[in-house]
Amino acid sequence: MGDSGAAxxxxxxxxxxxxxxxxxxxxxxxxxxxxxxSRFGPAGQRQIYRVERAGGGDAANSA
Structure with missing residues (x-):
């Protein structure tokens, strides 16, 4: 992954x-x-966008 993962x-x-x-x-x-x-708009029935910490752990359901 390199240094970009840390940044x-x-x-x-x-x-x-x-x-x-x-x-x-x-x-x-x-x-x-x-x-x-938030730019993707409300979640559709068939897809969900999530914000997660790289490597797992802290996940948040989002639009």
Whole structure:
């Protein structure tokens, strides 16, 4: 992963209705990651966007 993981510990993940997860991007702050998630609008029935700490742990359901 290199040094970028340490500098950008917050990850936005999209999970679809089948449980498949895709990393959307990595961000330096949780606020920055949540701002990106808010641009996707309300959660659809088939996909959820989450803000997570890289390496697991602190996850927050978002739009």
């Amino acid at each position: 950008r510990p917050w990850v936005v993940v999209r999970e679809d209705g089948n449980g498949n997860r895709y990393r959307v991007g990595r961000y330096a702050t949780r606020a920055e990651a949540e701002s990106v998630v």
